Amino acid sequence: MKFARHTAAAIAGAAALALMATGCSSSSKEQAASADNPVELTVTTFGTFGYDDLYGEYEQANPGIKIKATNIDRGANARTDAFTKLAAGSGLSDVVAIEEGWLGSIMEVSDQFVDLNEHGAADIKDNWVDWKFKQGTDPDGRVIGYGTDIGPQGLCYNGKLFEAAGLPKDRESVAKLFGGEDATWETYFKLGEQYKAATGKAWYDQSGFVWNSMVNQMEEGYYTKDGKLNVDGNAEMKAKFELLAAGTAAGLSANQTQFDWGTGKAFTDGSFATFVCPGWMLGTIKGQLESAGGGADSGWDFADVFPGGASNWGGAFLSVPKTSEHPAEAAKLAAWLTAPEQQVKQSAAANNFPSTLKAQEKLVADATPNVLFNNAPTGVILANRAKGVVAQFKGPDDSVIQENVFGPALKMLDGGTANADKAWSEALTLLNDLVVNN
Amino acid sequence: MTTTLNRAAKPAVIKPKPTWKQRLNVFDVKASPYLYVAPFFILFALVGLFPLVYTFVVSLFDWHLLKGQGDFVGLQNFVEVLQDRFFWNSLFNTVSIFLLSAIPQLAVALFLAAMLDQNLRARTFWRMSVLLPYIVTPVAVAMIFTNMFGEQYGLINNVLGNIGLDPVMWKSETLPSHIAIATMVNWRWTGYNALILLAAMQAVPRDLYESAALDGAGAVRRFFSITLPSIRPTMVFVVITSTIGGLQIFTEPRLFDPATAGGSQRQFQTTVLYLWEMAFQRQNFGKASTIAWLLFLIIVLFGLVNYLISRRIATADAAKPSRAARRAERTTR
Numbered sequence: 001m002k003f004a005r006h007t008a009a010a011i012a013g014a015a016a017l018a019l020m021a022t023g024c025s026s027s028s029k030e031q032a033a034s035a036d037n038p039v040e041l042t043v044t045t046f047g048t049f050g051y052d053d054l055y056g057e058y059e060q061a062n063p064g065i066k067i068k069a070t071n072i073d074r075g076a077n078a079r080t081d082a083f084t085k086l087a088a089g090s091g092l093s094d095v096v097a098i099e100e101g102w103l104g105s106i107m108e109v110s111d112q113f114v115d116l117n118e119h120g121a122a123d124i125k126d127n128w129v130d131w132k133f134k135q136g137t138d139p140d141g142r143v144i145g146y147g148t149d150i151g152p153q154g155l156c157y158n159g160k161l162f163e164a165a166g167l168p169k170d171r172e173s174v175a176k177l178f179g180g181e182d183a184t185w186e187t188y189f190k191l192g193e194q195y196k197a198a199t200g201k202a203w204y205d206q207s208g209f210v211w212n213s214m215v216n217q218m219e220e221g222y223y224t225k226d227g228k229l230n231v232d233g234n235a236e237m238k239a240k241f242e243l244l245a246a247g248t249a250a251g252l253s254a255n256q257t258q259f260d261w262g263t264g265k266a267f268t269d270g271s272f273a274t275f276v277c278p279g280w281m282l283g284t285i286k287g288q289l290e291s292a293g294g295g296a297d298s299g300w301d302f303a304d305v306f307p308g309g310a311s312n313w314g315g316a317f318l319s320v321p322k323t324s325e326h327p328a329e330a331a332k333l334a335a336w337l338t339a340p341e342q343q344v345k346q347s348a349a350a351n352n353f354p355s356t357l358k359a360q361e362k363l364v365a366d367a368t369p370n371v372l373f374n375n376a377p378t379g380v381i382l383a384n385r386a387k388g389v390v391a392q393f394k395g396p397d398d399s400v401i402q403e404n405v406f407g408p409a410l411k412m413l414d415g416g417t418a419n420a421d422k423a424w425s426e427a428l429t430l431l432n433d434l435v436v437n438n
Numbered sequence: 439m440t441t442t443l444n445r446a447a448k449p450a451v452i453k454p455k456p457t458w459k460q461r462l463n464v465f466d467v468k469a470s471p472y473l474y475v476a477p478f479f480i481l482f483a484l485v486g487l488f489p490l491v492y493t494f495v496v497s498l499f500d501w502h503l504l505k506g507q508g509d510f511v512g513l514q515n516f517v518e519v520l521q522d523r524f525f526w527n528s529l530f531n532t533v534s535i536f537l538l539s540a541i542p543q544l545a546v547a548l549f550l551a552a553m554l555d556q557n558l559r560a561r562t563f564w565r566m567s568v569l570l571p572y573i574v575t576p577v578a579v580a581m582i583f584t585n586m587f588g589e590q591y592g593l594i595n596n597v598l599g600n601i602g603l604d605p606v607m608w609k610s611e612t613l614p615s616h617i618a619i620a621t622m623v624n625w626r627w628t629g630y631n632a633l634i635l636l637a638a639m640q641a642v643p644r645d646l647y648e649s650a651a652l653d654g655a656g657a658v659r660r661f662f663s664i665t666l667p668s669i670r671p672t673m674v675f676v677v678i679t680s681t682i683g684g685l686q687i688f689t690e691p692r693l694f695d696p697a698t699a700g701g702s703q704r705q706f707q708t709t710v711l712y713l714w715e716m717a718f719q720r721q722n723f724g725k726a727s728t729i730a731w732l733l734f735l736i737i738v739l740f741g742l743v744n745y746l747i748s749r750r751i752a753t754a755d756a757a758k759p760s761r762a763a764r765r766a767e768r769t770t771r
Contacts, residue, residue: 076697080718087503087723105721109504255590257609258697262591271590400719404699411702415610433524438720 030328033064039326040066041333042093046078047071048283049097049148049316050350054342058333065329074259075099075314079399086112092321094330095337098145100315101402103135104223104394110138114320117143119331127340131391132355136317145317146338147355148346151278152386153213153311156285159374160299161273165198167191171376175305185214185240188274188307189247195273202254202272205261207244207410212402213276214240216392217311222402223395231401231431238424245420248413255414259284264292267300277302278313279353279382286351286372295372302376310388315355353382360386397435405430490734496727503721515728525729527704528712529736531616535691535708536684538620539627544676547628551635552661565636568629579622580693587618587694609695615706622690627683631676638672639665674748681740685733686710709733 033039055067072078079102085091098106121143128147136145163169179187192203204210215221224230254272267288318334320327343354344362363379370378409427412418497515500508519525586593587608595605608618650660688710691700699715700707717726
């Protein structure tokens, strides 16, 4: 009866966990961890989180705490992992990282997470940029997640390739080239066509990320502020889609695979010259360059400019599920990991951009040059890029719309199997099938 | 047996009241076999039957992955899934990948088994070697093949490019993607099936081959007239197990493009993969359970067809002297 294997596995897993739970739930009233009362906390993160050293530091400072960490390769898989365990009613870690894109889904079952107000969230509330803290608060005012990083977007570009194509190479000139504060997507695609004419190569890796940036930049994305679907009949969104489709049709997309890029080779072989970069993406690029054997000589740089103005894509939260055996200790760990001092260290390890004000100030003050990105002061640039960012409402099916509705439509553009109209109507059909009539 | 003795004695005298020990004996004879087989059935009821029934119950509801049970909708989920183009697409992909894998796999496995049945040097070495791919986990196999079949950086397209051929779009075109996935399946299962067929071949009496050879039958004739008919029951077993396995294929297409549930345009989304997408991405547990049940029914259907075909083959065979007849002939001789 293999077809029901997941059900059987879930039951078996639940039984095993129930046994384990009864084994260690002797203290119904949670005692603080100490050398005499050792507590093991499990943490699940995804992508490049930069927590590895921090876990050790926390264990040192808090005798009796043992951290067992799991990192899942990418956000989409972390989403499946979290949903599966939520559905099974067990198996979630004590601290779970949640991505902004699927926070909307989590909010629908926010009662399955510990209200961090019971563990002092109100005292540290002002640490964060206000919109980030609000995002982690459910409609009933329960705080279910402490923000880790945010995703202000700058423009990654390859200086070597720019130079070879006769474009300026240094950051300031590149920012000016794209239009500085008034940078538009029109300019971005026009420059792409120039680059394509000069070199015959692609401008961006694939359409999906450009599209995510465009949508995240809008005041209202796939949902309106009051939670209604906002795709069909959205003229502004459709105009952006057509702009992107025209660029891709002109050969500006390298049709790469997201989060694969030929295990990083596409970043070293000159397949494309620009890349839309939220803060955390710098860490992703670092990982890709490492796996492809590239380094600072690959030519990547980071400019203080973004087409269409300020944009925020992604960022994560740390939550404590109700199933945790040690909610107080878990909340304490989550608060510590997301405190400004630790966010600075996280940012150094993962290249992402912190969501607390003090950590951001520290990054700006330090202005540490990022060797991998031609010594660009990435922290300062990201802080500039974060100015004017407004949080967009994320609905329950936001990540499904991004990946399962627009993903296929954009891939049709990349593969050259559809024009703008056909791809857009495909997206609408998919939206109807997968979301509206699901 | 005690029962028959009792019955024989019945009309003669009034049956003496059986002693406690006798009763225990009767109970032992009657009940023990059931107790011995009980563990299997109890386990099956727990991990097989219960999920089966529970899945059916879930399929009758609007059931959200996270929010849980919703309204009772009767057979509405079945109606909707049967009208769902993606469901039929997934069924087409599943059958296509199944045919692309099962047919070449069986042919090659038969050939391999026939070769291994010959007098080879270091026989055990060769026999164990064909089993090697089977002991590698499917995830590892899928990752290696996925890398090889990469469209822009894959080994195969690199080689094709070097000899001046156009790259094959292994992941974005339907047929190439099915071939690529079937290759993974074949890599893993051919050796395994070859060994099962080999075991059957070794049970074929050698004197049959000898007398056939004396009568002037060549190697090919001996294979088709002796080996194949003799291993038919094993062939049926291999066909049925690979049908069930083939219809439930998940790991290979899942990992062939880890970012999507079976290709950006569902080029190689199999039914189990669609079930997975329905449950864990679209979060519709009701419909996912419906798909699980439909898949179950389809597998039962395939099993029945297999059974009928193999029975027909068996009866068609009866016209010629069957194995049993031949054996009988031998013993009387």
